Amino acid sequence: MTNEAQSVAEAVVGEPAIEKQPFNLLVWMSSRGIFVFTTVLVVVAAIFIDGFASLDNITDVFNRAAPIGIVAVGMTFVVISANYLDLSVVAQVATAAVVLIAVSNESNIPAAMALAFVIALLYGLVNGVAVGVFKANAVIVTLSTTFIGLGILRWFSGGSIYFGPQDGAIRSFGLAKIGPFPLSMIVLILMTLILSFVLTRTNFGFLVRSYGSNRDATRLAGVNTAWVVIGAFTITSIAAMIGGFVLGAFSNTAVSSMSTGFDFRALAAIIVGGTSVFGGRGSVLRTLLGVVFVSVLTNIMVLSGLGFGVQQMAIGALIVAAVSIDSLARKASGT
Amino acid sequence: MSENPTTETTRQDAGGRAIIEARNVVKRFGGATAVDDVSIEVAPGEIYGLVGENGAGKSTLMRVLAGILTPDHGSVVVDGRELEAGSTRAALEAGISLVHQELSLVPELTVAENIVLGTTPVQAGFIKKREMKKIASDALEEIRVQVDLDEPIVRLSVALRQFVEIARAIARKPRVLILDEPTATLTPAETDYLLDMLERLAGQGLAIIYISHRIPEIFRICNRVSVLRDGHLVDTVSISDIKPNEIVDKMVGRELKQELETSRTKVAAGDVVLQARGIKAPGVNGIDLDVRAGEIVGLGGLVGAGRTELVRAIVGADIKSAGTVTINTDGTMRRVNSYRSAISHGFAYVPEERRTDGLALTMTVSDNIALPNRSQLSRYSVLMRGKIGTFAKELADAVGLRPPEIQREAGDFSGGNQQKVVLAKWLGRKPDVIILDEPTRGVDVGAKVEIHRLVRDLAEGGTAVLVVSSDLPELLDLADVIHVVRDGRIAGTLSRDEADEKSVMSLASGESQVRGL
Numbered sequence: 001m002t003n004e005a006q007s008v009a010e011a012v013v014g015e016p017a018i019e020k021q022p023f024n025l026l027v028w029m030s031s032r033g034i035f036v037f038t039t040v041l042v043v044v045a046a047i048f049i050d051g052f053a054s055l056d057n058i059t060d061v062f063n064r065a066a067p068i069g070i071v072a073v074g075m076t077f078v079v080i081s082a083n084y085l086d087l088s089v090v091a092q093v094a095t096a097a098v099v100l101i102a103v104s105n106e107s108n109i110p111a112a113m114a115l116a117f118v119i120a121l122l123y124g125l126v127n128g129v130a131v132g133v134f135k136a137n138a139v140i141v142t143l144s145t146t147f148i149g150l151g152i153l154r155w156f157s158g159g160s161i162y163f164g165p166q167d168g169a170i171r172s173f174g175l176a177k178i179g180p181f182p183l184s185m186i187v188l189i190l191m192t193l194i195l196s197f198v199l200t201r202t203n204f205g206f207l208v209r210s211y212g213s214n215r216d217a218t219r220l221a222g223v224n225t226a227w228v229v230i231g232a233f234t235i236t237s238i239a240a241m242i243g244g245f246v247l248g249a250f251s252n253t254a255v256s257s258m259s260t261g262f263d264f265r266a267l268a269a270i271i272v273g274g275t276s277v278f279g280g281r282g283s284v285l286r287t288l289l290g291v292v293f294v295s296v297l298t299n300i301m302v303l304s305g306l307g308f309g310v311q312q313m314a315i316g317a318l319i320v321a322a323v324s325i326d327s328l329a330r331k332a333s334g335t
Numbered sequence: 336m337s338e339n340p341t342t343e344t345t346r347q348d349a350g351g352r353a354i355i356e357a358r359n360v361v362k363r364f365g366g367a368t369a370v371d372d373v374s375i376e377v378a379p380g381e382i383y384g385l386v387g388e389n390g391a392g393k394s395t396l397m398r399v400l401a402g403i404l405t406p407d408h409g410s411v412v413v414d415g416r417e418l419e420a421g422s423t424r425a426a427l428e429a430g431i432s433l434v435h436q437e438l439s440l441v442p443e444l445t446v447a448e449n450i451v452l453g454t455t456p457v458q459a460g461f462i463k464k465r466e467m468k469k470i471a472s473d474a475l476e477e478i479r480v481q482v483d484l485d486e487p488i489v490r491l492s493v494a495l496r497q498f499v500e501i502a503r504a505i506a507r508k509p510r511v512l513i514l515d516e517p518t519a520t521l522t523p524a525e526t527d528y529l530l531d532m533l534e535r536l537a538g539q540g541l542a543i544i545y546i547s548h549r550i551p552e553i554f555r556i557c558n559r560v561s562v563l564r565d566g567h568l569v570d571t572v573s574i575s576d577i578k579p580n581e582i583v584d585k586m587v588g589r590e591l592k593q594e595l596e597t598s599r600t601k602v603a604a605g606d607v608v609l610q611a612r613g614i615k616a617p618g619v620n621g622i623d624l625d626v627r628a629g630e631i632v633g634l635g636g637l638v639g640a641g642r643t644e645l646v647r648a649i650v651g652a653d654i655k656s657a658g659t660v661t662i663n664t665d666g667t668m669r670r671v672n673s674y675r676s677a678i679s680h681g682f683a684y685v686p687e688e689r690r691t692d693g694l695a696l697t698m699t700v701s702d703n704i705a706l707p708n709r710s711q712l713s714r715y716s717v718l719m720r721g722k723i724g725t726f727a728k729e730l731a732d733a734v735g736l737r738p739p740e741i742q743r744e745a746g747d748f749s750g751g752n753q754q755k756v757v758l759a760k761w762l763g764r765k766p767d768v769i770i771l772d773e774p775t776r777g778v779d780v781g782a783k784v785e786i787h788r789l790v791r792d793l794a795e796g797g798t799a800v801l802v803v804s805s806d807l808p809e810l811l812d813l814a815d816v817i818h819v820v821r822d823g824r825i826a827g828t829l830s831r832d833e834a835d836e837k838s839v840m841s842l843a844s845g846e847s848q849v850r851g852l
């Protein structure tokens with residue numbers, strides 16, 4: 001059935017078939033612009049930057065981008081629910097890596113993964129209950145759980161760094177490829193597709209968007225809003241755990257400081273992708289494009305020999321621009 | 336209605352030199368033209384009426400005048416000089432003050448802080464408190480409203496907020512005052528008060544542009560009236576040259592069949608479905624209430640009497656301090672303990688504040704309608720898109736949404752049409768009990784008739800209906816029985832035959848004689 005085919009396509013692309021809307025540049029930039037910007041950037045890089053279009057370089061870009069990307073597609077739920085961000089992904093990613101490498105010790109990987117999964121549920125529950133039930137501010141709550149989480153991790157590891165064996169199973173996972181594609185990239189894309197489906201097509205995703213748009217109206221529609229918030233944080237936590245596995249497996253090391261900056265870099269990808277920091281509007285697929293955009297831009301700067309300082313400045317400026325466009329687009333569309 | 340005789344003489348004639356003009360204003364939102372080549376001019380001392388159906392472009396035109404929107408074409412001229420387009424500051428400096436259709440106060444700030452907001456007197460970065468209070472109290476005195484300057488807005492009734500909003504406009508010492516449906520939230524007595532006030536202000540030389548869906552108000556205070564339809568200026572006439580039904584015809588562009596269904600075929604009311612006993616909450620001091628299947632129970636009274644608080648306590652949207660609510664359907668009695676249990680037991684609640692409580696403005700109309708109906712629109716927790724589309728379309732058509740585009744965001748619709756979306760959300764559930772708080776606020780005449788018909792249909796289908804309305808004719812038209820609320824108690828109950836404007840108002844105010852009636 002063509003109808004079904006269309007809705008499947010919609011589910012994957014994550015954009016409902018909207019009737020023709022009047023054109024507005026700002027609105028376009030914040031909603032669809034990232035598709036074009038990313039394509040243009042990749043094409044420009046391929047033509048003008050030496051070494052960009054090699055398979056090795058592309059693989060490297062994805063390997064670096066995948067852990068943050070996986071975190072970002074999950075955290076998109078928290079941003080859309082109008083709860084700013086989940087800072088505690090920093091602690092969660094490191095915890096997952098430590099559990100995978102140190103706790104499993106190569107011998108019992110499934111059990112270690114299960115343990116990490118339980119920890120993710122705990123993070124989701126604690127963050128979600130504090131924000132959704134007790135109405136505490138998400139930034140403060142997740143800043144606190146970051147402290148708690150990193151504290152526990154440092155106490156457990158005594159500040160030491162763990163290395164996996166050079167020829168172990170974890171290492172081979174981290175370097176695995178399916179065809180020419182690194183496994184980390186496949187995981188990122190799978191996560192994007194699944195979460196895009198959850199956000200656009202399921203009841204839960206619908207409630208996250210609705211809650212982010214107007215929490216009072218959503219409550220008055222008879223929705224159990226506490227579960228919506230807990231769900232959004234839990235999805236973020238599960239994504240963070242998976243991101244931690246990928247990071248740990250790829251680098252074959254685990255240390256409590258390995259994920260410093262993940263919170264902000266994930267947020268950068270989400271915002272550059274066009275998800276609104278005001279909540280209610282956004283898409284998982286565009287977060288993926290945001291990840292690609294930021295990663296390719298960083299890669300271009302590295303290949304061009306620009307220093308870390310310049311890279312940081314550029315990413316910072318990019319975010320200011322994206323957030324401003326978001327606000328202006330809101331104003332232009334009258335809400 | 337008694338008119339203040341002195342205003343008749345002080346009101347200036349429309350022929351005076353215009354202080355403000357809109358010249359050939361065009362405003363498009365993307366493809367749609369909200370205001371299409373409209374020119375109006377208003378003289379000092381004149382009260383200029385502006386009417387039209389929901390979505391006709393009234394608010395849009397006013398927002399152009401106030402510099403909030405930049406017109407695509409045309410200009411705003413004050414005292415013969417063209418204003419900088421789309422600059423609120425320029426409009427403010429030229430003396431144009433707009434009282435918005437939707438309340439725009441900051442809830443957490445105090446009355447005084449809100450009144451001076453944007454023009455706060457400061458010195459070296461510090462707010463000059465005394466001066467701020469002086470400005471605020473002067474403005475309130477000007478409109479003769481008494482309210483504590485240090486009270487935060489959240490603690491005020493909707494009507495008082497409306498007056499504070501007007502005080503804010505007055506504090507800016509305007510020469511042109513624009514009011515966009517200011518009486519939508521007011522009771523007849525308060526409306527009366529406001530209209531008197533406007534006549535007095537016009538008598539002092541203020542130019543006033545007045546928007547309302549209530550035609551009698553237009554006839555009472557306006558010198559001239561313009562009719563907008565689909566963004567076009569249909570006609571501008573002197574009020575003495577036109578009759579109320581002619582205005583309505585011009586608004587809808589056809590002759591509206593006046594569906595004056597005052598004698599509703601009374602259904603033999605069934606069993607008591609909603610039973611509330613001893614309800615207490617802030618502003619509610621112990622109320623018992625029954626609503627039967629198929630019955631429409633009205634709650635009358637002044638704004639601030641506790642009606643909204645009462646229905647919110649009944650449905651559980653706010654916490655009640657005492658009392659029980661039970662719902663009785665299919666022979667089973669169930670206690671309602673929380674808002675969610677109320678909704679799952681078959682309640683529907685259309686709240687008073689559509690923008691904060693009723694709608695997710697950045698979501699589509701379709702999504703808004705789907706929200707309370709999602710269980711019947713999803714399978715295995717996956718939404719059925721096609722089904723949502725047809726479901727939402729049907730309901731949007733039932734309430735007469737204009738334009739009927741359910742994939743547009745709710746925030747893009749005019750005030751009255753947003754109200755229709757809030758109604759549509761709940762109609763789809765075929766509720767056992769529906770509680771409606773000001774269901775037709777800001778809705779135009781034609782749509783109002785439609786909505787009343789929908790409410791009657793619900794009752795005929797066996798739904799127990801509880802409706803709060805400050806629109807007295809509406810209440811008299813709809814309700815089988817009216818409880819009049821005063822000071823959080825039921826001051827009296829009137830059957831359909833006993834109820835008229837006088838009997839309701841005298842119970843509501845606690846006086847036998849009511850001013851203006």
Ligand SMILES: Nc1ncnc2c1ncn2[C@@H]1O[C@H](COP(=O)(O)OP(=O)(O)OP(=O)(O)O)[C@@H](O)[C@H]1O
Pocket residue numbers: 333334335364368369387388389390391392393394395396436737738746747748749750751752777779
């Ligand atoms: N920000 C916006 N974006 C898109 N369309 C808009 C926007 N604001 C208004 N419109 C459209 O412009 C038209 C005129 O709206 P407007 O609010 O001026 O109507 P109105 O006459 O004030 O109606 P009401 O009596 O319901 O308040 C409507 O069709 C509305 O949907």
Ligand SMILES: [Mg+2]
Pocket residue numbers: 393394395436515749750751
């Ligand atoms: Mg309007």
